Amino acid sequence: MKTSTRTLSLQGLDLAPPQTFGNVRLVPLLRREVRADLRLARRRYDEPIGVVSRDGDLGAPGVAYASFIPHGLVVSWSEDGAPAASYGASLASGRDGAAAGRAVRLLHRMVKREAGQRLRFLPLHLAMEGFLGLCFEGPGIAWSEYSRAALKRGLDPRAERSIRGAALPGFEDALRVFEIHERQAGVLVFIADALASAFVVPHPDDYRALHRSLIEDFYGELLHRYGYLYQELPPASAPIDAEAVRSLDDLREGLGRVRRDWADFAELLAADALGREVRTETVYRMSPFRLERFIPTLRLHEENHIGETIVRDDGTTEYLKTYRLSDAQARRAHLLQQLSANRWDLAATAAALAASKEELIRRLDNAGFGYLLEPDVLSAARSPR
Amino acid sequence: MATAAERVTREDLVMFINACFACTGQREFYADAAGQQVSFAFLHDYILGNYRLLYARSLAAGINQASQAMAIVRLLATGRDTPAEHRAEEGSLIAAALLALPVHRAHHVLAALRAARVNNRRARAIVREYLASRRDPAFEAVKYRRSVRAAAAHAHLRFAKEDERARFLFRGWADRRYETPIFEAFRAAHFADAAIYALPFTVAEGLAARRGVPREVFLERIAPRLTAGERLRLQGASERALGQRYGMDLATAAPTRLASYVLSLPLDERRARSAELGSALDRAGHRAASRTGARFGRVAAVLDASYSASGSSEKRRRPLAAALAASAFLRAASREYRAFWTGRVEDEILVEARGATDLATPILDALAWGADLIAIVSDGYENDPPGGAAEVLRVYQARLARPGGPFLVHLNPVFDADGFAPRALSPATPTVGLRETEDIPVMIGFARFASGAASLAELLGYLASRAARFVRSGGRADGRT
Numbered sequence A: 001m002k003t004s005t006r007t008l009s010l011q012g013l014d015l016a017p018p019q020t021f022g023n024v025r026l027v028p029l030l031r032r033e034v035r036a037d038l039r040l041a042r043r044r045y046d047e048p049i050g051v052v053s054r055d056g057d058l059g060a061p062g063v064a065y066a067s068f069i070p071h072g073l074v075v076s077w078s079e080d081g082a083p084a085a086s087y088g089a090s091l092a093s094g095r096d097g098a099a100a101g102r103a104v105r106l107l108h109r110m111v112k113r114e115a116g117q118r119l120r121f122l123p124l125h126l127a128m129e130g131f132l133g134l135c136f137e138g139p140g141i142a143w144s145e146y147s148r149a150a151l152k153r154g155l156d157p158r159a160e161r162s163i164r165g166a167a168l169p170g171f172e173d174a175l176r177v178f179e180i181h182e183r184q185a186g187v188l189v190f191i192a193d194a195l196a197s198a199f200v201v202p203h204p205d206d207y208r209a210l211h212r213s214l215i216e217d218f219y220g221e222l223l224h225r226y227g228y229l230y231q232e233l234p235p236a237s238a239p240i241d242a243e244a245v246r247s248l249d250d251l252r253e254g255l256g257r258v259r260r261d262w263a264d265f266a267e268l269l270a271a272d273a274l275g276r277e278v279r280t281e282t283v284y285r286m287s288p289f290r291l292e293r294f295i296p297t298l299r300l301h302e303e304n305h306i307g308e309t310i311v312r313d314d315g316t317t318e319y320l321k322t323y324r325l326s327d328a329q330a331r332r333a334h335l336l337q338q339l340s341a342n343r344w345d346l347a348a349t350a351a352a353l354a355a356s357k358e359e360l361i362r363r364l365d366n367a368g369f370g371y372l373l374e375p376d377v378l379s380a381a382r383s384p385r
Numbered sequence B: 001m002a003t004a005a006e007r008v009t010r011e012d013l014v015m016f017i018n019a020c021f022a023c024t025g026q027r028e029f030y031a032d033a034a035g036q037q038v039s040f041a042f043l044h045d046y047i048l049g050n051y052r053l054l055y056a057r058s059l060a061a062g063i064n065q066a067s068q069a070m071a072i073v074r075l076l077a078t079g080r081d082t083p084a085e086h087r088a089e090e091g092s093l094i095a096a097a098l099l100a101l102p103v104h105r106a107h108h109v110l111a112a113l114r115a116a117r118v119n120n121r122r123a124r125a126i127v128r129e130y131l132a133s134r135r136d137p138a139f140e141a142v143k144y145r146r147s148v149r150a151a152a153a154h155a156h157l158r159f160a161k162e163d164e165r166a167r168f169l170f171r172g173w174a175d176r177r178y179e180t181p182i183f184e185a186f187r188a189a190h191f192a193d194a195a196i197y198a199l200p201f202t203v204a205e206g207l208a209a210r211r212g213v214p215r216e217v218f219l220e221r222i223a224p225r226l227t228a229g230e231r232l233r234l235q236g237a238s239e240r241a242l243g244q245r246y247g248m249d250l251a252t253a254a255p256t257r258l259a260s261y262v263l264s265l266p267l268d269e270r271r272a273r274s275a276e277l278g279s280a281l282d283r284a285g286h287r288a289a290s291r292t293g294a295r296f297g298r299v300a301a302v303l304d305a306s307y308s309a310s311g312s313s314e315k316r317r318r319p320l321a322a323a324l325a326a327s328a329f330l331r332a333a334s335r336e337y338r339a340f341w342t343g344r345v346e347d348e349i350l351v352e353a354r355g356a357t358d359l360a361t362p363i364l365d366a367l368a369w370g371a372d373l374i375a376i377v378s379d380g381y382e383n384d385p386p387g388g389a390a391e392v393l394r395v396y397q398a399r400l401a402r403p404g405g406p407f408l409v410h411l412n413p414v415f416d417a418d419g420f421a422p423r424a425l426s427p428a429t430p431t432v433g434l435r436e437t438e439d440i441p442v443m444i445g446f447a448r449f450a451s452g453a454a455s456l457a458e459l460l461g462y463l464a465s466r467a468a469r470f471v472r473s474g475g476r477a478d479g480r481t
Helices: A125-132 A148-153 A171-177 A204-216 A221-229 A248-274 A327-341 A346-352 A357-372 A375-382 B004-022 B033-050 B052-060 B065-077 B084-100 B103-115 B121-132 B137-143 B145-154 B165-170 B181-188 B201-210 B215-225 B228-233 B235-242 B255-264 B267-272 B274-292 B318-333 B360-369 B388-400 B437-450 B456-472
Strands: A003-007 A013-015 A019-021 A024-031 A038-044 A049-053 A064-068 A071-077 A098-100 A104-108 A111-114 A118-121 A184-191 A194-200 A277-286 A289-296 A305-312 A317-324 B296-303 B334-341 B373-377 B407-412 B431-433
Touching (some): A013 A184, A024 A248, A184 A204, A184 A221, A194 A248, A194 A305, A357 A375, B004 B456, B033 B052, B052 B084, B052 B456, B065 B084, B084 B121, B084 B456, B121 B145, B137 B145, B137 B165, B137 B181, B318 B334, B373 B437
Parallel strands (some): B407 B431
Antiparallel strands (some): A111 A118, A194 A317, A289 A305, A305 A317
């Protein structure tokens, strides 16, 4: 698949003043120009667990992705800019995949073209699968330090933990009392002033329908911790300069400045995520749109957001959903990337990280990759010198 | 110069009375019911413990019925703390307030007294006096049978020999035939369908279900017995069962209630009946205005129709209904009037609780229009931008307000449990709780206490005079007879 690098942007969207409830700050994103040629709808899955076969037929042996998947998104579009006709409950109520028992739904592929101009994909799981699939094949050279399983089957099984939106303290109430703007097509979710997720959909009506679904999405572990640690937000206010006001018009102008201050404030809070360079991979093309997933160039001890997006050819962001990696997740991915860049040579990787080989082995072990290494290599590195 | 103690007293009282305008202990958009009740009960206990006489007099300050009921129970429960010189006044205030409550609320008070095991001599006397003063005791003995029975037993009531209530309530109603027609109807209704329709609706409904009367037959035949409130409430039920709604005179309802009804209708129906509903609301506003005798000059109303005005599952669209009714009332009561809604509203009848709260822009528009009185009806939460209206009001008062300029007041229909008062928009503008539309003149009168412009002495004088009028007029909060 085609990959490229670019910076994320919120082109075509304006930031409105944030709405705060407890330690949750929601920044509405308003669409400047509402077009109806791309629409999103939600399709619910009743089973708590979904198993997605990545390649091959439904349920066939092979690499599979298993997770809590409460819903998928169905996108319908038109190529000539005419309003995308089918949308709404009738379409969203369709089912796909097959139920296997009561608790599991088998799904075919992360992204699947359905009849007509319609595409089903699994929000955020698409990005998460890309993240989990990083360097999934494992060592290409049979270095003696690696276990046989690692050489044979790569990183399988690779797992990460996330937190459901419902588990974030106060998040449900914040979504309930949030007042949706007329042109609103997206939202930036901050927990304790850390960006938890950016969510953008093509059309304001879709947003109204999908607003509450944010509670069912998954979020980084870190946000969960922040949610409990920081119950209150530091007060933020944007005053009008009283000295400069001599008439009602001045007052009106002051109010405009207050609005701009709030937008700048939100932009500042999100700057670490949205200004970053990301590596994108086009997953599906549906002219004039393309569905991509992205991973940033990972930086330790900084915000790293993975996600997926639908971009119009003119650069407008039609759909966006991001997930904040926790530090541990970023560390794991970073280690894998370093190993892969050094052809899985432990000595060379350790040198690149300015560490000793034992340290690298310990780091791998601490990061949960001990299962990749031979037991005696591990125990040698673990034992005190 | 007011002493600190005076200032504290004034602020406490204003906060309490303000809370009593708005709070009903029910769930609100931003707060749950439990929080509201805890906060409100604390406020009552605090004022009762510290300012007993003023607490009793606040019964006359136009506070809402839920608060009056709470205050009556608390005062009766702690009668021994009343200083001797205030006993007579307190007793007559309680009696007048209880008498003025709607019957079902009064019976809730009686039940609460029993549940709290309040059974002192004064409480018994109040109950006795209340039950004796009813215009149609037999009717109430049927309609509120269980409650009257409990109250009579609790207050050691003795009925006269010829009063059939004693046998009806205590001896088992099935034992005998009655001379009183409604008692006889109640007995007969257990055995014959025809007698059901001589009973009040709430009693008849249960008996009809027990006798297996089909719903449509029952609703059709009971129609003449319905009260106005029941007619309003059963609009949907009658349409489902009978295919048409009970006829009712929309304009006899109070503006707030009518507004709630209008907003409960689906948008399509509101659009189709827009003219009818609009004129009904207009007439309700005019009637309320002439009843209160309020006259204003050039009035601008800033009305909040944001999503939070949709209220809660217990108070559906209540803040929006309060705004809509206030608009109708102020239009009727003023020489010139203009409404500034948050968001775009072309026809008020079609207003919906939707979107973010941008109060700052309509406030600026209202100031630019040049009104004498600007009434802001909002729950006090604004988010587009946060603190925007607060800033506009602050800077306006600091820099642009001139003597003789508009009087700004914030009317808030929602009690904020955390702040023990309706949430204020800005310290620069007085905030008062909003109850019924008809109380708007009272609220505006009260606003000068909320703003701190009037002293404690004035507030005490105001309360004392209202209390005296209240007792004289037999419990009418506004002193009208």
